[in-house]
Amino acid sequence: MSEHIVSSRLYYTIWIVLLVLTGLTAWISTINLGPLNTIVALVIASGKASIVALFFMHLKYTSEKHTRTVVIASLFWVGILFVLSMADYVTRATAR
Amino acid sequence: MTMAACRRSPGRLPLSHSPTAIEHEHNPALQHHFADMDQQKKAAALGMWLFLATEIMFFGGMFCAYLVYRYWYYNEFAAGSRSLDLKWGTINTAVLICSSLTVALSVRAAQLGKRKLLVILLLLTLLFGLVFLGIKGIEWKSKFEEHHVPGVAFNVNDIMHEYPQIPIDPQHAQVFFSLYFAMTGLHALHMIIGVGLFTFIAYYAYKGRYGPGYYTPLENAGLYWHFVDIIWIYLFPLLYLIDRKPLR
Numbered sequence: 001m002s003e004h005i006v007s008s009r010l011y012y013t014i015w016i017v018l019l020v021l022t023g024l025t026a027w028i029s030t031i032n033l034g035p036l037n038t039i040v041a042l043v044i045a046s047g048k049a050s051i052v053a054l055f056f057m058h059l060k061y062t063s064e065k066h067t068r069t070v071v072i073a074s075l076f077w078v079g080i081l082f083v084l085s086m087a088d089y090v091t092r093a094t095a096r
Numbered sequence: 097m098t099m100a101a102c103r104r105s106p107g108r109l110p111l112s113h114s115p116t117a118i119e120h121e122h123n124p125a126l127q128h129h130f131a132d133m134d135q136q137k138k139a140a141a142l143g144m145w146l147f148l149a150t151e152i153m154f155f156g157g158m159f160c161a162y163l164v165y166r167y168w169y170y171n172e173f174a175a176g177s178r179s180l181d182l183k184w185g186t187i188n189t190a191v192l193i194c195s196s197l198t199v200a201l202s203v204r205a206a207q208l209g210k211r212k213l214l215v216i217l218l219l220l221t222l223l224f225g226l227v228f229l230g231i232k233g234i235e236w237k238s239k240f241e242e243h244h245v246p247g248v249a250f251n252v253n254d255i256m257h258e259y260p261q262i263p264i265d266p267q268h269a270q271v272f273f274s275l276y277f278a279m280t281g282l283h284a285l286h287m288i289i290g291v292g293l294f295t296f297i298a299y300y301a302y303k304g305r306y307g308p309g310y311y312t313p314l315e316n317a318g319l320y321w322h323f324v325d326i327i328w329i330y331l332f333p334l335l336y337l338i339d340r341k342p343l344r
Contacts, residue, residue, distance in 0.1 A: 005207045006200070015197040019190055022332075026186045029337040037341060041333035049326045056200040057322045066142045074149035078156040082163060089164050 004061040014055050021048050125310040137312050144316040148323050155327055158279050162334060165275060169268040174339035176272035179244065179255050181235055185336040188231045189328065195224035196325045199318045202301075206311035211304060218298035221321070225291045232284050239273075246274045261343050276335055283331060286324045293317045 025044040029037060054060040059071065123133055130136035166173045202217035243251040252269045297317050300306065306314050 005204060008201060008204060011197060011200050011204070014200075015193065018193045018196075022186060022189045022193065025333055025337065026182060029333070029340040030342070032341040037337075037339070041337050045330050045333050048329045052196060052322050052326050052329070056196050056325075057319055064138060064141070066138075067145050070142070070145040070149050074152045077149075078152050078159075081153070081156050081160050085160050086163055086167070089167060 004058065006055065006058070006061070010055065014051055018048055018051060123309055125305075125312075133309065140312045140316060141319075144319050148319065151323060155282070158275070158282065159330070159334075162275050162279065165271050166338070169265070169271060171262050172264055172268040173272050175252075175255050175259050175262045175264050176244075176269055176276065177336060177338035178259060178340065179242070179252075180276070180336050181238070182336055182340065184231050184235050185332055188228055189332045191224050191228045191231065192325045192328050195221050195228070196322055198224065199321045203311065203315055203318050206301070206306045206314050207308055209307045211301065211307070214301050214306065215298060218294060218301055222291060222294050222298060225287055225294065229284060229287055229291070232280065232287075236277075236280075239277075244273050245277065246270045259343065279331055279335065283324065283327055286327070290317070290321050290324055293320065 021044050025041055028040055028044075031037075033040060053071070059067070062068070126133055126136060130139065198217045198221045202214055202221065205211075205214040205217055239245055242254060243249050244255075250266070250270055250273070252264060252266050255269070256264050256266075294317060297306075297314050301314065
């Protein structure tokens with residue numbers, strides 16, 4: 001991780017891709033895709049977030065297993081938070 | 097520690113005599129409890145990622161509250177989302193992406209020892225950060241004027257008139273706007289902290305503290321900045337793009 005120097009050309013390419021995806025997600029939201037609208041928006045957001053983490057945050061270049069463990073573990077924990085919470089709210093007839 | 101470096105220093109003790117310690121003996125940034133700069137840097141990076149893990153859980157609580165209420169009050173979330181300014185939201189996303197680019201390039205400039213470029217990129221980052229906060233301020237101001245801020249003056253009659261097709265309970269709409277202000281507010285607070293951090297980083301970069309041998313504070317502040325960018329990358333579709341389809 002430490003000594004890897006990414007080429008500036010790659011950074012500019014990533015930047016353009018992120019800007020295009022931002023415009024794309026704003027545009028797609030105005031088209032009626034039914035329930036797919038939310039899914040498309042979240043897929044694009046996750047794609048952008050992954051690109052930022054992999055290239056700008058150098059995750060792609062790290063050989064450190066600790067860093068990967070922390071990242072995967074935190075996503076797993078937040079997944080527990082979302083999935084188990086929603087499993088409860090979706091399946092119970094709670095007072096709103 | 098890479099495998100190659102391990103092989104170069106088979107016995108780590110005594111630390112002061114390990115080849116890497118001697119090699120970096122003159123780096124003033126090396127703290128005495130680390131064997132060498134490489135170890136110090138990796139320890140700092142791991143600490144930063146652990147901090148970001150706690151931040152993910154911190155924001156995760158808000159996102160979870162958002163999920164539950166969006167599931168319950170979808171109509172109010174859809175209408176509330178329509179009342180946000182898509183133009184400013186998109187521009188602000190682009191501004192943050194530009195700031196992430198300048199941060200990534202600034203780390204690269206430090207790695208290459210280009211001090212002047214480094215300072216320029218850091219000042220650009222500060223500029224983008226302040227532009228983001230300024231645009232956020234414009235958006236919040238219009239929300240105050242429209243009485244969309246939760247509280248005694250809260251009123252969504254204008255939204256109900258604009259979208260008569262969407263059945264809205266004002267109390268539930270208040271929940272959407274509470275979450276909007278809490279989430280964008282918490283994000284803006286992180287941006288303010290980030291601007292503060294980068295002010296110091298830019299000052300020390302100008303003083304020539306960072307170069308190929310030592311740029312850990314810049315790299316870790318950069319990780320923080322990118323993380324705050326990622327939070328916004330999710331906030332943008334979740335708040336602004338809930339339901340923008342043409343209404344029948």
